[in-house]
Amino acid sequence: MTAPPAGPPVDLRSDTVTRPDARMRDAMARAEVGDDVLDGDPTMRALEAEVAGLLGTADALWVPTGSMGNLIALCVHLERGDRFLVPDRAHLLDLEVGTASWLAGGMPQALPWSAGPGTPSPADLERALIRGGPYFALRDRLLCLENTHNAAGGTVTTPVQHRSLVDAAHDAGLLVHLDGARLWNAAVALDVPPADLAEGADTIQVCLSKGLGAPVGSVLAGSTDFVREARRLRKMLGGGVRQGGVLAAAGLVALERVDRLAVDHHHARLLADALAERGWKVDPPQTNIVMVPADDPPGTVASLAERGVLAVPTGTGVRMVTHCDVSRLDIERAVASFPQPS
Incomplete structure (x- = not known):
């Protein structure tokens, strides 16, 4: 995947950050x-x-x-x-x-x-x-x-x-x-x-x-x-x-929008697969949550934030959650923003 032009932050911290349309x-x-x-x-x-x-x-x-x-x-x-x-x-x-x-x-x-x-x-x-x-x-x-x-x-x-x-x-x-x-x-x-x-x-x-x-x-x-x-x-x-x-x-x-959660699941799989291709050890997600093991979760999250991608650290890695306000282009941008695994 290639990174699209920079834009507003890609917010993958949670699926609670969505805004009513x-x-x-x-x-x-x-x-x-x-x-x-x-x-x-x-x-x-x-x-x-x-x-x-x-x-x-x-x-x-x-x-x-x-x-x-x-x-x-x-x-x-x-x-x-x-x-x-x-x-x-x-x-x-x-x-x-x-x-x-x-x-x-x-x-x-x-x-x-x-x-x-x-x-x-x-x-x-x-x-x-x-x-x-x-x-x-x-x-x-x-x-x-x-x-x-x-x-x-x-x-x-x-x-x-x-x-x-x-x-x-x-x-x-x-x-x-x-x-x-x-x-x-x-x-x-x-x-x-x-x-x-x-x-x-x-x-x-x-x-x-x-x-x-x-x-x-x-x-x-x-x-x-x-x-x-x-x-x-x-x-x-x-x-x-x-x-x-x-x-x-x-x-x-x-x-009325429950069925469209399948799109979020698809985006989560795209994100996980692309990161795995870049060398990250990512378990295939079952739904819309992608867990990426990392040696320095806070440091990885800070590095992503500098590139306009928001995530949260966990005890052993980085968590990213896809949702209805995240597009395919946002997924591509997130992948391109990830540092190389250590």
Whole structure:
């Protein structure tokens, strides 16, 4: 690939940097609204019903952020001191400022990835369970899953893997929460309905501002009773909204664009393949996250920034995320801007 002329920075830090386009802004401006705290917002309700239908749940609730959605689910499912099991390096563990313990009162137990990057196996779960301990032992209450797994590089859990974990958890008497912030990416990558990847989970959180272009918002789905309690907790956490339809309208437009995530996945593969041709050891991405091992991640990121390409360092390398505001020419520019591997 050859570098196109220099232009605005190519922002590959995250798929959360997208900006709503003219059509989405128009939908937001025209949205029918009401006071969602008092008597409901019609556009908000339409979005919640749409997501519930896509995930196969009875009801759903809009929340400002995915982190709040995960926290609300844990607050409902856990009592103070309960243990929850979760794949190692999950977003819930590393990137939500400890609210799972601080506010939900849960004790986390990380599970290894025996079934593939980001995915534990039922045997991993079985080995980690505490059974028949004394009253002062930890009490296992919840299994949390993440699909796609961010820190593993946007890796997917298949419907068969998901169902085996859900069944093992339920057989052990655990509830299951799915952090599906990028569940849409997993569904597109596997060419299956989102509901197939959420089947059996007691609660699911999905994000609208990662890759789909909405400026803000996630949706938390589950049973009617769960959503009733979740709405109360959302208010306790300061997440009550008034004329929320302005934001929900963006979410409805975003849901129309799930299929175009395949373009982001294609661009991620182009980026990874081109870097591999230049000598970088890059694992083929499953979705829209490219992880590039590097000896000096901060130095590599700084070098890219000088050339107009924005990325983020990880513990062992550089992470780049493709999204709807990144073009094929942007990918070419990013490749041309990479320094030679050391």
